Amino acid sequence: MTNHFEFGLDAFLPVTVDRSGSPVSGDQVIRNTVEEAVLAEAVGIDSFNIGEHYRTEFMDSAGHVILAAIASRTERIRLGTSVTVLSTQDPVRLYTEFATLDALSNGRAQLIVGRGSLTDSFPLFGFDLADYEELFEEKLDLLVRLLREQPVTWSGKFRSALTDQLVSPPIPEGHIPTWVGVGGSPQSVVRAARFGLPLMLAIIGGRPERFAPYVELYRRALEQYGQPELPIGLHSLGFVAETDEDATKIQWPFYKEQFEWAARERGWRPPTYEQFQAEVDHGSMYVGSPETVARRIATVIRTLSLSRFDLHYAIGRVPHEDRLAMIDLYGREVMPRVRELLAEAPETDDALTTGVSS
Amino acid sequence: MMAVAANELVEDFVSPAGAAADDLRLGIVGAGKLGTTLARAAIAAGYEVAISGSGQADDIALTVEVLAPGAHAATTGEVVRHADMIVLAVPTHRFRELPPDLFAGKILVDAMNYWEPVDGDDPELATAPDGTSKVVQERFPSARVVKSLNQLSYHQLDENQRPTGAPDRIAIGSAGDDRLAVRKVMRLVHRLGFDPVDVGPLENGLALEPDGSPLAVTYTADELSKLASG
Numbered sequence: 001m002t003n004h005f006e007f008g009l010d011a012f013l014p015v016t017v018d019r020s021g022s023p024v025s026g027d028q029v030i031r032n033t034v035e036e037a038v039l040a041e042a043v044g045i046d047s048f049n050i051g052e053h054y055r056t057e058f059m060d061s062a063g064h065v066i067l068a069a070i071a072s073r074t075e076r077i078r079l080g081t082s083v084t085v086l087s088t089q090d091p092v093r094l095y096t097e098f099a100t101l102d103a104l105s106n107g108r109a110q111l112i113v114g115r116g117s118l119t120d121s122f123p124l125f126g127f128d129l130a131d132y133e134e135l136f137e138e139k140l141d142l143l144v145r146l147l148r149e150q151p152v153t154w155s156g157k158f159r160s161a162l163t164d165q166l167v168s169p170p171i172p173e174g175h176i177p178t179w180v181g182v183g184g185s186p187q188s189v190v191r192a193a194r195f196g197l198p199l200m201l202a203i204i205g206g207r208p209e210r211f212a213p214y215v216e217l218y219r220r221a222l223e224q225y226g227q228p229e230l231p232i233g234l235h236s237l238g239f240v241a242e243t244d245e246d247a248t249k250i251q252w253p254f255y256k257e258q259f260e261w262a263a264r265e266r267g268w269r270p271p272t273y274e275q276f277q278a279e280v281d282h283g284s285m286y287v288g289s290p291e292t293v294a295r296r297i298a299t300v301i302r303t304l305s306l307s308r309f310d311l312h313y314a315i316g317r318v319p320h321e322d323r324l325a326m327i328d329l330y331g332r333e334v335m336p337r338v339r340e341l342l343a344e345a346p347e348t349d350d351a352l353t354t355g356v357s358s
Numbered sequence: 359m360m361a362v363a364a365n366e367l368v369e370d371f372v373s374p375a376g377a378a379a380d381d382l383r384l385g386i387v388g389a390g391k392l393g394t395t396l397a398r399a400a401i402a403a404g405y406e407v408a409i410s411g412s413g414q415a416d417d418i419a420l421t422v423e424v425l426a427p428g429a430h431a432a433t434t435g436e437v438v439r440h441a442d443m444i445v446l447a448v449p450t451h452r453f454r455e456l457p458p459d460l461f462a463g464k465i466l467v468d469a470m471n472y473w474e475p476v477d478g479d480d481p482e483l484a485t486a487p488d489g490t491s492k493v494v495q496e497r498f499p500s501a502r503v504v505k506s507l508n509q510l511s512y513h514q515l516d517e518n519q520r521p522t523g524a525p526d527r528i529a530i531g532s533a534g535d536d537r538l539a540v541r542k543v544m545r546l547v548h549r550l551g552f553d554p555v556d557v558g559p560l561e562n563g564l565a566l567e568p569d570g571s572p573l574a575v576t577y578t579a580d581e582l583s584k585l586a587s588g
Contacts, residue, residue, distance in 0.1 A: 119478050129451055129478030182511065184391045186421040187411070206513030217424040224420060265475060 005301075005342070007335050008047035008310035009040050009327065010050025010082035010235055013059035013066075014258075016109040016317045026059045030066060035060075037070040039324055041077035041250035049082035049310060054120040057261075059066045064097040071105035080110035082235060082310060083202070084341065087135040088121040088157065092167055098176050099169045107175055112200050112235075113140065114181030115188070131158070137191070140180075144195055147176055157171070179233060182214070189214050193221030193230075195313040201304070203284040208234070208300045215304050233308030234300060237315050238286030240293050240329045241322075247288045253278060254316030285310060290333035297334070298341035309338075382406060383463075384546070385437035386429075387456070387578040388447035389418040392469060396445055397426035398548075399519055403549040408432040408440035412448075412455075416530045438464065443509060443542060445469050446494070451477045454497060459499035465539040467546075468494045469507040471568055491533070504534035505563030510576070518576060519551030529553040531581040533563035537558035553579035557586035 011248040013033050016024050024032070037048040048070060050063030060066075079101060094111075104108035115136050123128045140154040145152045146167055155161035179200040180192035186191065192199045199218050201211055215232055222230060241247035255276055263270040279285040284300065286293045297309055311330065314323050378427045384400050386393045389411040400407045407429040411418040414432045422431040430440070434456070438444060443465040446453060468491045472483040483490045491505035509530055510518070520527040530552040534540040544554035557565060565586045577585065 118475055120475075122478060130449075132449075186390065186394055186418075186425055190421060205511070207517060208512055210516055213425050217421060220420055220424055 004307065005045040005339070006078075006233070006308040007330075007338075008078075008080075008308065009037075009045055009080075009231075009330070010049045010052060010310045011036070011060065011311040012051040012082075012312070014317055015057055015059060016319055016323075019319050019321055029320075032323075033066060034058075034069050034073065036320070036323055037077065038073050039327050040331065041074040043155070043328055043332070044253070044335065045077060045177070047078035047310070047333045049080040049110075049112065051082050052116070052121075053118065054083050054124050055118070061157050064101055067101055067109075068104055071101060071108065074105075076108075077107055078108045078110050081112055082312070083112045083114040083116060083200075085116035085121050086113040086139050086143065087115055087132060088125045088127050089139065091139050091146060092159075092162075094143060095146040095167055095276060096169075099110075099167075099171045102171050102175050104170050107172070107174050111176060111178040112181045113143065113178060114183070114200075115200075117183060133187075134158075140191070140195060140308065142177070147171070147178060156287070181235070184211075186214070186217060189218050192220045193218055193227060194225050196225070196227040196230070198230045198233065198308075200235055200308070202235045202311070204237055206278065207282055208236075208284040209303050211304060216340055220334075231307035232305060233310060233336045234284070234304060234306050235310045235312060236284040236286060236300075237294060237312045239314050240286075240288065240290055240326045240334055244292050247292075248277075248280070250318060250322055251287050251315060254314070254318050258316035265268040272333065290337060293330075294334045294337035294341060297338050301342060305339055331343055335348065381542075381545075382442075383441035384408075385441040385444040386410070386447055387434050387437055387444060388449075389421060389431075390447065390449070391448040391512040391515075392507075392515075393445070393561075394421065394425040395509065395515050396447060396469070397422070397429040399515065399550045400546075401426060401428040402519070403551070406440075407551075408437045410434040410437045412452075413459045414434070434460070438498055443546065447507075449477070450483065450490070451480060452490055453494060456498075458498055461498050464495075464501055465536075465542055466498060466501040466503045467507055467543055468503055468505045468563075470494070470523060471508050486553065489533075489567055490559035491560050491563040492509035495535075495560060502534070502536040502539040503560060504532055504539050505560060506534075506543050506547060506565060509566050514576060515553045520559055521551065522548070527551070527578070528555050528576040529555045529579040531557040531566045531586055533557045533566065534558050553582075555579050555582045555586065557582075560584065 009034055013029055015026055015029055018024055050066055051060045054061055063081055088330040098109045119129055140159055142154055151164040151166045152162050153164055179198045181200045181202055182188040183202045193259050240249055243248055260270040278316055280287045286296050313326055382405050384405045384407050386397050386409040389409050397409045409429050410432050415433055419431045422429050445467040447469045450472045453563045472490045482493055486493050492505055495503040518528050530547045532540050532543045547554040
């Protein structure tokens, strides 16, 4: 049922610490990330995807440049985003960057586009948050046309119109598979179906089975819009070490620190260890030994009929060395074990086998 | 600050079977994460629910059919006509797009929160000395605004509905100046599967906002009463 299944890693490039606890400089974090991606390819991971943030704790503000560096050091791994904040990007510029990346990498570029959960990019690039919804709709429309049907004749509200416009470099048909990232907004699920784009669910809290109705909504919407069946992916947080104990010991302090910052900013209560453990045991957070994490991933793949699973590897300022060790375990142990578990699983007839570039 | 624990109100709560039909109608403006989650919970509690998005009923028909089966997809005008109690569950940066007299005489449950990182810079909401629901009340002067159902994330609302008396039943606060309206909203909270807590007049709703500790934390009624009166 899962003869084509993709395992990805997602990186937001948090400014890490070294193993002695001292902060690493931002430029070093960017170079370290390239090494992490090179290792990801060596251990068989299918894709490496970079986020987009504009705040001092993350170094992923120009992911396409980092992906280009990774492209020159690798041959097989797919290179994408997790997630491109499309509402504040110019689709023409985004097209040129990723079409160029696709050429450099010999056809390995991919995208996840979404509205993003943070809004720092709106004031930074001069957009009005009140236009949040309209901006995304319009920009997705233009991006999809640039990817599918050049030359493009198009007009919209937020940028100059295009008439019979060709944008270079050209890409072969079906290149730059573009997924729509959704964090729980039903309208976004329906929109992905309307545009005929695959769906990437981002689940960062709560029980993943709660998203089964969204999967159903996506299927029904695809049918309603006369679209073919399309794959569904999941983005979630996690960390793998040799044992459950080690994984928690390394991850918990950084998780705590990260969420304490978020809590201060958003007025939440910082999470307790019990809440962390509850997310690990029942939520969509994959922290533990390779066996523990593989079992949880296999379960969620079956529950939500997924074709792609992207792990946001290591939460917070976890050191580069621990990230490398985690990537190694993920590729060499977790992924083969998930495939094994899925092969053992009772047949379910609702899993999709559609390839992402179809 | 007055904080009334749920058990003091039990005699107020009639079972859905005995409730008047117009007491079991609920309107929800906003068909996003929160709106559809509340619609599903209200249907399960025996309510007749009408829900609207920002456009035509057809735009949200499939979403409502799949995520909240049994609810009626409607326009916002129809939602307001459907019920005396309306939950406002639109993105916080968009509530000012609704006409000021839209909810005249209605109980308006303000389930919104203002988070600058998500809603953008909004000086009026950011500096509201008596909480954002006061700003909502000023925007809709003829509505009977009650701040409630804002405290929990939509997945917490989804995962924590419990029958009366369950040991792990958690609390949701309500604040409003119209005391009868507050009682009615508390009855809704109770039927949805949560212990209702009266946290007093609308300005006390500040205690339920992101800078107050109850947000996105699950509390029992006693804990929440203590916090709200502390």
